[in-house]
Amino acid sequence: MRIRIKFKKYGVMKFVGHLDMMRYFQKCMRRADIAIAYSEGFRPHQIMSFAAPLGVGATSDGEYLDIEVTSTKSSRESLLALNKVMADGVLALSYRKLGDTDKKAMAAVAAADYTLWIKDGYQAPAMDYQAALQEFFYQPKEILVTKQTKKSVKTLDLKKLVYDFQVEVKEGRPIFYLKVSAGSVDNLKPELVMAAFYEFLGMDFNPLSIQVHRNDLYGEQNGELKPFDEMGEEIG
Amino acid sequence: MKRLALSDEILLSVDKPARYIGNEINSISKDPSQVDIRFAMCFPDVYEIGMSHLGIQILYDMFNKREDVYCERVYSPWMDLHQILKGRKIPLFALESQDPIRDFDFLGITLQYEMCYTNVVQTLDLSGIPCLAKDRGGDDPFVIGGGPCAYNPEPLADFFDLFYIGEGETSYDALFDIYKAWKASGKGRDAFLRQAARVPGIYVPSLYQVSYREDGTIAEFSPIEAGVPAKIDKQVALELTDTPYPAKPLVPFIQATQDRVVLEIQRGCIRGCRFCQAGMIYRPTREKSVDTLKRYAEEMLKNTGHEEISLSSLSSSDYTDLKELVEFLIARFHGKGVNISLPSLRIDAFSLDVMGKVQDIKKSSLTFAPEAGSQRLRDVINKGLTEEVILEGADAAFAGGWQKVKLYFMLGLPTETKEDQEAIASLANQIAVRYYEIPKEMRNGKCQITISTSFFVPKPFTPFQWVGMHSKEHYLDCAKTVNEAVKAQLNKKSIRYNWHEADVTVLEGVLARGDRRLGAVILRAYEKGCLFDAWSDFFDYGKWKEAFLETGIDPDFYTLRERSLEETLPWDFIDAGVTKTFLQREYQNALAGKITPNCRVQCGGCGVGKYQGGVCVADSD
Ligand code: SF4
Numbered sequence: 008m009r010i011r012i013k014f015k016k017y018g019v020m021k022f023v024g025h026l027d028m029m030r031y032f033q034k035c036m037r038r039a040d041i042a043i044a045y046s047e048g049f050r051p052h053q054i055m056s057f058a059a060p061l062g063v064g065a066t067s068d069g070e071y072l073d074i075e076v077t078s079t080k081s082s083r084e085s086l087l088a089l090n091k092v093m094a095d096g097v098l099a100l101s102y103r104k105l106g107d108t109d110k111k112a113m114a115a116v117a118a119a120d121y122t123l124w125i126k127d128g129y130q131a132p133a134m135d136y137q138a139a140l141q142e143f144f145y146q147p148k149e150i151l152v153t154k155q156t157k158k159s160v161k162t163l164d165l166k167k168l169v170y171d172f173q174v175e176v177k178e179g180r181p182i183f184y185l186k187v188s189a190g191s192v193d194n195l196k197p198e199l200v201m202a203a204f205y206e207f208l209g210m211d212f213n214p215l216s217i218q219v220h221r222n223d224l225y226g227e228q229n230g231e232l233k234p235f236d237e238m239g240e241e242i243g
Numbered sequence: 244m245k246r247l248a249l250s251d252e253i254l255l256s257v258d259k260p261a262r263y264i265g266n267e268i269n270s271i272s273k274d275p276s277q278v279d280i281r282f283a284m285c286f287p288d289v290y291e292i293g294m295s296h297l298g299i300q301i302l303y304d305m306f307n308k309r310e311d312v313y314c315e316r317v318y319s320p321w322m323d324l325h326q327i328l329k330g331r332k333i334p335l336f337a338l339e340s341q342d343p344i345r346d347f348d349f350l351g352i353t354l355q356y357e358m359c360y361t362n363v364v365q366t367l368d369l370s371g372i373p374c375l376a377k378d379r380g381g382d383d384p385f386v387i388g389g390g391p392c393a394y395n396p397e398p399l400a401d402f403f404d405l406f407y408i409g410e411g412e413t414s415y416d417a418l419f420d421i422y423k424a425w426k427a428s429g430k431g432r433d434a435f436l437r438q439a440a441r442v443p444g445i446y447v448p449s450l451y452q453v454s455y456r457e458d459g460t461i462a463e464f465s466p467i468e469a470g471v472p473a474k475i476d477k478q479v480a481l482e483l484t485d486t487p488y489p490a491k492p493l494v495p496f497i498q499a500t501q502d503r504v505v506l507e508i509q510r511g512c513i514r515g516c517r518f519c520q521a522g523m524i525y526r527p528t529r530e531k532s533v534d535t536l537k538r539y540a541e542e543m544l545k546n547t548g549h550e551e552i553s554l555s556s557l558s559s560s561d562y563t564d565l566k567e568l569v570e571f572l573i574a575r576f577h578g579k580g581v582n583i584s585l586p587s588l589r590i591d592a593f594s595l596d597v598m599g600k601v602q603d604i605k606k607s608s609l610t611f612a613p614e615a616g617s618q619r620l621r622d623v624i625n626k627g628l629t630e631e632v633i634l635e636g637a638d639a640a641f642a643g644g645w646q647k648v649k650l651y652f653m654l655g656l657p658t659e660t661k662e663d664q665e666a667i668a669s670l671a672n673q674i675a676v677r678y679y680e681i682p683k684e685m686r687n688g689k690c691q692i693t694i695s696t697s698f699f700v701p702k703p704f705t706p707f708q709w710v711g712m713h714s715k716e717h718y719l720d721c722a723k724t725v726n727e728a729v730k731a732q733l734n735k736k737s738i739r740y741n742w743h744e745a746d747v748t749v750l751e752g753v754l755a756r757g758d759r760r761l762g763a764v765i766l767r768a769y770e771k772g773c774l775f776d777a778w779s780d781f782f783d784y785g786k787w788k789e790a791f792l793e794t795g796i797d798p799d800f801y802t803l804r805e806r807s808l809e810e811t812l813p814w815d816f817i818d819a820g821v822t823k824t825f826l827q828r829e830y831q832n833a834l835a836g837k838i839t840p841n842c843r844v845q846c847g848g849c850g851v852g853k854y855q856g857g858v859c860v861a862d863s864d
Binding site for chain 2: 018019027033034035037038049050051052053064092094095126128218
């Protein structure tokens with residue numbers, strides 16, 4: 008039986024990287040007595056996979072992992088058991104049984120929502136953000152940026168990969184909302200969009216000045232984006 | 244939400260920021276305003292090493308069980324953060340509360356190896372605590388050292404207000420109670436130190452004076468006033484089964500060196516190898532009851548979620564109920580996602596059988612530690628492992644399907660000759676011969692024999708505490724001899740040889756048997772940038788050499804010199820249980836190549852019997 012767990016990551020846990028989060032959850036499963044299934048072999052490992060890695064420094068309200076279990080308690084009981092053994096800064100939000108045809112978390116990711124803001128202690132440049140965003144994002148037909156990976160340099164069109172881009176100004180400081188393509192095919196990091204926006208404005212972009220917060224992940228169903236936590240069903 | 248001492252900007256610019264955030268599973272959080280004593284426990288090396296240390300976990304658990312104490316942890320900031328903290332004058336902080344160390348009542352530093360001494364100075368320096376104890380005053384924390392290196396605390400005497408000699412389980416309660424009373428009294432620092440000096444096991448270096456002879460040896464070492472004990476008794480937790488053990492050890496987020504449950508099955512060792520300090524200072528050997536261990540194994544795995552459990556002791560094969568314990572662990576956990584790791588087992592039918600169950604034979608290797616190549620030299624060091632036993636073990640292992648063998652030796656042992664060194668290579672060759680005697684169709688390709696040698700460093704409270712060491716060049720010659728001898732073996736293609744650096748050995752030798760005058764060198768070395776000396780990437784003997792020159796201290800005095808049996812040694816004021824007479828007798832036996840049987844076969848009268856515990860009394864009934 009496959010289970011999808013949603014969790015949030017906040018506070019000091021944002022400094023714990025993806026690989027360490029995987030190790031963290033493996034130990035959580037044992038502490039919480041979740042009947043997780045193991046692989047065969049001399050060093051059996053838990054059958055567990057994460058939807059989309061989150062960078063060190065980012066927080067999230069919508070992280071997901073899939074596990075395989077041999078039996079399970081109800082969603083409510085399992086959540087209670089998990090949250091009893093969590094560190095401060097990780098909270099399990101849902102525990103749902105997946106259908107046989109549901110794709111694996113990693114393969115199912117199609118898009119992600121982010122909120123980004125300028126951290127305390129960094130200046131927020133004064134300007135008309137709405138106008139700037141119109142000019143940068145909504146007016147052009149294509150926005151070409153280069154993405155540098157270890158192996159290659161790729162040119163991307165942000166118009167195709169950014170599904171939504173909004174800004175709201177609170178107390179003179181901008182808060183950005185982004186819905187971007189995510190997953191194994193066209194994964195777009197929100198920092199890349201921000202960097203392009205800053206460059207367009209003729210400003211230096213300091214990634215350390217921006218807090219990245221992931222709101223949720225989406226899968227695709229019949230050509231539409233569907234929030235990840237609507238997949239699968241509650242266990243009564 | 245938890246407040247951090249470091250900004251996001253700093254944390255996101257250093258390697259592995261999770262080293263500095265605390266918040267680990269099973270870490271303790273208390274309200275500092277509700278406790279009387281704040282204790283910062285430091286392991287002076289990087290987080291991943293420090294978090295793997297059992298002793299700190301024991302004391303952390305024990306101290307925090309007291310309602311009036313809040314014990315937190317601190318490790319050496321890695322080089323990247325070190326530069327930032329120093330550059331921006333950010334005070335070193337404890338992981339739990341993220342509060343500056345300098346606001347604590349105590350800073351406890353565990354001393355596990357000599358090469359961490361510059362990291363001790365780093366901890367003080369970054370904390371903003373005066374490095375020298377004599378410069379401390381007012382609200383500065385009391386800096387207390389413990390661990391095996393505290394058995395010769397003298398090289399660090401300048402930096403510490405107190406040392407705790409022996410096992411932490413016994414005297415800390417008394418020390419804390421005295422501290423509370425002193426704090427309430429409003430008296431000066433000296434008043435506390437004078438009282439603390441009367442607590443069993445506590446050594447206050449400032450209350451002792453040393454004078455030297457013209458030849459540099461110690462003329463006299465004595466208390467500066469009446470009421471200060473002339474001898475410090477090492478502390479022993481005699482009833483080991485009943486002493487506190489952390490059922491909920493800390494679980495780090497990043498991978499520590501020991502990412503597993505560590506079950507301490509016994510303390511001490513019955514064997515009495517003459518080079519081994521642990522085997523002498525942790526006497527008498529004390530076992531924990533197997534039922535207690537079974538219970539701990541269950542609880543600790545449950546409370547940590549670890550996927551591996553490892554037995555800890557100096558020589559697990561000597562644990563009386565090993566079979567019962569291991570069989571329990573296998574039956575209870577094997578195949579349920581828990582790996583069982585069994586280090587320090589003697590290779591015999593039983594151990595091969597259980598290792599065959601818990602390891603992947605093809606991937607794993609078997610370890611032998613003959614320590615010396617020839618039987619003659621093994622008798623000198625009292626390593627009761629004969630060639631016959633090694634070869635029989637290898638036979639059984641090869642028959643069981645193993646192909647990889649690791650061999651550990653020391654070079655530079657007392658009385659060692661070229662023949663002894665060459666014997667290392669021929670022993671490895673003989674093991675290979677045994678492998679190739681197996682019919683071809685039954686073996687699995689080549690065997691791989693790896694020889695590793697380290698250079699011997701004489702340690703206090705061992706029968707070799709008097710012997711002279713060698714020059715760096717001599718050590719490298721020893722390694723060269725072995726290397727050439729390996730190349731001359733018939734099965735050289737199946738044998739690999741690794742050896743250690745020699746500079747580190749020389750420095751370790753200086754610090755291990757040094758006296759108070761070395762404080763100046765350590766401080767100077769730190770000022771010159773020496774740090775993380777235990778890490779070969781950072782170790783810079785050139786700077787240490789300058790530090791010796793500039794402080795006018797001759798390292799050869801501490802290493803090359805053979806001490807006379809009459810000399811007052813810097814650590815003589817400590818009563819470690821084993822008597823000087825016993826150590827001298829053992830030294831003579833070593834030179835005569837005479838074996839001393841282990842404690843279970845025959846008591847060697849080492850002096851530890853006075854504690855009336857462990858193996859010393861177990862066999863008499
Ligand atoms: S007194 Fe005897 S039995 Fe006890 S530790 Fe010493 S040698 Fe071993």
